[in-house]
Amino acid sequence: MSSKDPGRETRPARSDRGGEDGGASPHTLPAAGDKHGWRVRFRARRAAAAQEDLRAESESLAATWRTEILTTLPRGATVCAYVPTETEPGGVRMLDDALAAGLRVLVPVTGAPGPLSWAQYTGSGSLRPARYGLLEPPGPVLAPSAIAGATLILVPAVAVDLRGVRLGRGGGYYDRTLPLAAPGAAMVCVVGDGELVDELPEDPHDVRVGTVLTPRRGVVRIDRH
Ligand SMILES: Nc1nc2c(c(=O)[nH]1)N(C=O)[C@@H](CNc1ccc(C(=O)N[C@@H](CCC(=O)O)C(=O)O)cc1)CN2
Numbered sequence: 703m704s705s706k707d708p709g710r711e712t713r714p715a716r717s718d719r720g721g722e723d724g725g726a727s728p729h730t731l732p733a734a735g736d737k738h739g740w741r742v743r744f745r746a747r748r749a750a751a752a753q754e755d756l757r758a759e760s761e762s763l764a765a766t767w768r769t770e771i772l773t774t775l776p777r778g779a780t781v782c783a784y785v786p787t788e789t790e791p792g793g794v795r796m797l798d799d800a801l802a803a804g805l806r807v808l809v810p811v812t813g814a815p816g817p818l819s820w821a822q823y824t825g826s827g828s829l830r831p832a833r834y835g836l837l838e839p840p841g842p843v844l845a846p847s848a849i850a851g852a853t854l855i856l857v858p859a860v861a862v863d864l865r866g867v868r869l870g871r872g873g874g875y876y877d878r879t880l881p882l883a884a885p886g887a888a889m890v891c892v893v894g895d896g897e898l899v900d901e902l903p904e905d906p907h908d909v910r911v912g913t914v915l916t917p918r919r920g921v922v923r924i925d926r927h
Pocket residue numbers: 738741784785786787790810812818834836858859870871872873874875876
């Protein structure tokens with residue numbers, strides 16, 4: 703990544719970690735290990751983004767998804783994705799593109815914290831409101847082990863770093879789910895350009911991803927995965 707990239711947010715330098723005010727100012731960055739603080743910060747940025755910018759980002763992400771990722775997957779393969787919320791980059795259109803490419807698309811069914819169950823996505827028209835304001839298909843619920851059949855897994859993230867460490871919404875759902883994936887499955891995060899950063903806090907339970915998709919940088923492969 704070039705240091706000239708706009709929107710770039712790096713690991714805080716020591717001098718940034720709260721000044722004489724003890725870090726209470728909204729202008730200071732969260733402490734390096736403060737996952738919750740970073741999550742709040744990244745989510746606030748998404749919430750403040752202009753609709754037209756989000757739309758343009760989603761257009762670009764969907765184009766890369768179609769031309770550089772979907773074309774590499776055989777028809778009939780299973781993809782585990784998620785139904786994006788309004789502020790998550792990418793849009794539901796990425797799921798429809800996967801259907802059009804002949805893939806079987808599973809999305810999470812969120813219950814109590816634990817490994818996620820799954821349901822087959824057949825189109826946005828049949829989605830129903832679910833927990834946390836998410837949308838889910840009404841169809842039969844598949845056990846968490848369904849992820850083992852996926853060739854590629856889209857993993858939601860608020861931000862991700864250049865080592866593949868992701869910051870999710872704080873439920874620990876994906877950290878409990880990804881260990882059930884097949885060893886060769888590709889794990890891909892879709893984020894804004896300012897959400898691919900140098901270094902995020904990492905816990906022992908965190909599962910790293912191998913690929914990141916951003917609007918401007920396209921497909922970013924993580925080394926040493
Ligand atoms: N579109 C989408 N679907 C998804 C996820 C996601 O990130 N995006 N998930 C990814 O796991 C799962 C749902 N996970 C969730 C985890 C936490 C919260 C939640 O309400 N968290 C609190 C903040 C917790 C904190 O900051 O410590 C909140 O947002 O107020 C919601 C959903 C499954 N489905």
